[in-house]
Amino acid sequence: MKTQVKALVVGGGAVGTSIAYHLAHAGWDDVMLLERDELTSGSTWHAAGLLPYFNMSFATTHIHDYSIRFYKTLEEETGLNAGFAVVGNLRMAQTEERMDEYMLYASTAETCGVPYQWMTPDEIKAKWPLIRTDDLKGALYHHTDGYINPADVTMAMAKGARQRGVAIERKWQADAFHWTGTHWEVTATKMVEKGGNLVPSDEQVVITAEHVVTASGNHAQRTAPMLGIKIPAIPVEHQFIVMDQDPDLVKFRAEGHVEHPVIRDADAQSYVREERGGWILGVYEQNAPARFEYGVPDSFRADLFQLDLERIEEQYLAMIHRIPSCEESGLKDDFNGPICYTPDGNPLVGPAPGLRNMWLAEGFSFGITAAGGTGYYLAQLMVEGEAEIDMASLDPKRYGDWMTTEFAARKNEECYSHVYILHHPDEERPACRPLRTSPAYDRQAARGAQFGWVNGWERPNYFGPLDAPESFDHDARSFRRGGWWQYAVEEAKAIREGVGLIDATAFTKHLLKGPGATQFLDWFTCNKLPKVGRINLTYALTPHGTTRTEYTIVRLGEDEYYLVSAGAWTAYDADYLRKAIEDKAPEFGYIECHDVTTQWGVFAIAGPKSRDVLNALVRDAEPSTVLSNKRFPWLSVRNIELGMCPVRAIRVAYTGELGWELHHPIEMQNYLFDQLEKAGEKHGMKLVGARAQNWLRQEKSYRAFGTELGRDATPLEADLPRFIDLSKDFHGKARLEGTGVRSKCVTLLIDGPPDADPWGREVLYHGETRVGRLTSGGYSVAFGKSIGMGYVSPDLAVPGTRLKVKMLDQLWDAEITEDSPYDPRNERIRMDR
Structure with a gap:
């Protein structure tokens, strides 16, 4: 057994095996994988092996697409049949709203080049007569995917990895991780059989590794404390049953018909596929419990839980309704095993928080589908420093230290139950809320705030009517203009x-x-850094010259700075910043870095009357001039007093109007809110939520991190040359200049459907050619039509270019506008009296 390697992968399921394979494929010739039991002995062995393309995430769609294409190549490479049955995937809809969901997904799929086709109920019935279709609206059909044998594909990847020099060691458990400052020392213990259990022996080795990847699956809660971090990956019970032969199905196949596709009846929370003349029924029901919240018992190996048929009775009856011929088929076998989840359903893939050369690949609820692509793109991250797609949406640091075991378990249960619940773009899931609230939360709720969830924080999305029924927010959700839309319009x-x-x-x-x-x-x-008392917008880049973080830098003193960045990415930004400081402090000198997010509240006040509201509260020898352009110019910061509240006021507005950000001691927030509300009453001041703000910033072409800005595009590709000082040296500069402009960010005005706006996931066409995608979308009150931002090929990124955007399965006219179509000269944001 090796005791010194370049990379050590911990975990021998489909995900860990794929990572080892792809690290070797990427050129690392000294890779080892440790598995505490046998390969596939975790969730892999009892997975149903389905390979669904369906996913609303751009990054995850690429991951699934790579997996499906990669698995088809394994037999030629390794000689092992991975058991891939390319039968297709039929995703049916019982409602028009479900069809709306599929149409939004389909446009996203097109941005990644994923093939699909639509089927009517009559077409389904003609091809697969055993399926009842009289209550269906239609279906989305992926003919290139299907299902695979999880054990076979894992063994094929393992053989491919061995052929490339990977050492795979079974019955070795990682028991301790120690970072020396240059490499990891991993203590591994030999596991032995004893009375049917797997127990540690006295044999131990210390493995030296430059990089470590944990793909420990159900054992993530054991891994986390050994690393001193939190990993919100906790398993949830997943049940599926195998039925005896269906005589009608046997007859259908005997007549020469091909195998049915995987049949997904999303409105019945279930999937069905053929299995040796019978059917497998899998469900995503309500009330499935989380398991192993504090670790997997030593006695649990390739084991299962007791089947709970009562919990899935509704889905079982729905299957009989959908495939009536199966009603007389008996129960042949059942599976109820742990499948790992995360609070948002996306896996945790990327660098571990606070640690060097430690990589996580945990929390895979669709691990077989994601395994191939995860290995490919994580290997790119590790070997090349970045992946070709932006992996931020999967980064483990999207959850901060506020996350607890209880939170993860309850949210993971909710996530499981929502697998087949309509994925509205404006959905807000209720579990574990409210949790993180600003002091003014109750005041805003009393005024009709409907809250969204951002990094655990409750943030108003919009303010609805106070006399609305309790179900108002739920009923407002839609793939079109929901009930909230009219209120966001008034706020904008x-x-x-x-x-x-x-x-x-x-x-x-x-x-x-x-x-x-x-x-x-x-x-x-x-x-350029701002002068003292001024602010600047800037970007921290990746080593590849793409955008890692967007900052508003406020210079408080010669060597003191206040950095403001996106609220969804606190731990993500903090980790990158602190690691960079550690690296450069010996060169630049002593630097302190403090996360003060929870110490400062922020109100943004904006609009042509914003100065009038603040003037009523300013305490100064000459209050009428404090907020003037002369004393307080645009893009500057001043410490002012609003009544009894000291405020760090920043003259900037994400909405593109005259305005200020009012950063205040968070313990004074309710006092300040009351004062602002009272002063704003005579000016008709309105409380405004995030949805209206998102529309307004698009009218100004303000890029947002996580949509227009990310690790797959440089600031030059985001068309932001005014925020780049090429006269100085900065991190990522050489790669930024060498990359060129592969695509370019543009703003589009869209003549879309009368009842819908884009969500920022849609494909763009020029004639018959797919030329780009939207990254943001919404409605423009200034122009009275839909608006969007996105990326197109540079030759098309010219104002006046006519494109088409696909919405609701139709192509709609769109025109590229000048940057900042609303007030392009910034006259309103600079306005003075």
């Missing part, structure tokens, strides 16, 4: 025409200071 108009107040407390905030702070930030970010 209030900012354009009068004044609005937005709670932006969730913003991430860091304080950076010390003798090395200025030199470090000058290297870390690509724009």
Whole structure:
């Protein structure tokens, strides 16, 4: 057994095996995999092996697409049949709303080149007469996927890995991880059989590894404390049953018909596929419990839980309704095993928080589908420093230290139960909420706030009517313009025409200071640093020159800076910032970095009347001039007093109107809210939520991190040359300049359907050619039509270019506009009296 390797993979399921294979495929010739039991002995062995393309995430769609294509090549490479039955996948809809969901997904799939076709109920019945179709609206059909044998595909990847030099060691358990400052020392213990259990022996080795990947599956809660981190990957029970032969199915196949596709009856929360003349029924029911919240018992190996038929009775009856011929088939076998989940359903893939060269690949609820692509793209991250797609949506640091075991378990149960619940783009899931609230939460709720969830924070999405029924928010969700739409329109108009107040407390905030702070930030970010008392928008880049983080930098002193970034990415930003400081402090000098997110509340006030509201509260010898352009110019910061509240006011507005961000001691938030509300009353000030703000920022072509800005595009491709100072040296500069402009960010005005706006997931066409995708979408109150932002080939990124955007399975006219179509000269944001 080797005791010194370049990369050690811990976990021998489909995911871990794929990672080992792809690291070797990428050129690392010294890779080892440890498995505490036998390969596939975790969730892999009892997985149903389905390979669904369906996913609303751009990154995850690419991962699934790679897996499906990769698995088809394994037999030629290894000589082992991976057991891939390319029977297709039929995703049926009982409602028009479900068809709306499929149409949104289909447009997203097109952006990744994923093939699909539509089928009518009559077409389904003609091809597969055993399926009842009289209550269906239609279906989405993927003919290129199907199902695979999880054990076979894992063994094929393992053989491919061995052929490329990977050492695979079974019955070895990782028991301790120690970072020496240059490499990892992993203590591994030999596991032995004893009374049917797997127990540690006295034999131990210490393995030295430059990189470690944990793909420990159900054992993630054992892994996390050994690494000193939190991993919100906890298994949930998943049940499926195998039925005896269906005589009608046997006859159908005997007549020469091909195997049925995987049949997904999403509105019945179930999937069905053929199995040796019978059927397999799998369900995603309500009330499936989380298991192993504090670790897997030593006695649990390739084991299962007791089947709970009562819990899936409704889905079983729905299957009989859908395939009546199966009613007399008996129960042949049953499976109820642990499948790992995360709170949002996406796996945790990427660098571990706070650790060097430690990589996580945990929390795979669709592990067989994702295994191949995860190995491929994680290997790119590890070997090349970045993947060709933006992996931020899967990054383990999207959950901060506020996350607890109880939170993860309850949210994972909710996520499981939502697998087949309609995935509205405006959905808000209720479990574990409210949890993180700003002090003004109750006040805003009393005024009709309908809250969204951002990194655990409750943030108003919009303010609905106070006299609405309790079900208003739920009923408002839609793939089209939901019930909330009219309220967001009024909020957007209030900012354009009068004044609005937005709670932006969730913003991430860091304080950076010390003798090395200025030199470090000058290297870390690509724009000029602001002068004292001024602010600047800038970007921290990846080693590949793409956008890693967007910052508003507020310079408080010669060597003191206040950094503001996106609220959804606090731990993600903090980890990258702190690791960069650790790397460069010996060169630049002492630097302090403090996460002060929860110390400062933020209200953003904006609109042509915003100065009037604040003037009523300013305490100063000359209050009428405090907020003037002369004393307080655009893109500057001042410490002011609003009544009894000290405020760090920043003259900037994400909405593109005259406005200020009011950063205040969070313990004074309710006092400040009351004062602002009282002062704003005579000016008609309206409380405004995130949805209206999102529309307004698109009218100004303000890019957002996580949509337009990410690790798959440079700031030059985002068309932001004014925020890049190429006269200085900065991290990622060489790759930024060498990459060129592969695609370019544009803003489009869209003549879309009368009852729907784009969501930012849609494909763009120029004639018959697919030329790009939207990354944001919404409605423009300034132009009275839909608006969107996205990426197209550089030759098309010219104002006036006519394109088509696919919405609701139709192509709609869109035109590229000039950057910042609303107030392109920024006259309104600079307005003075």
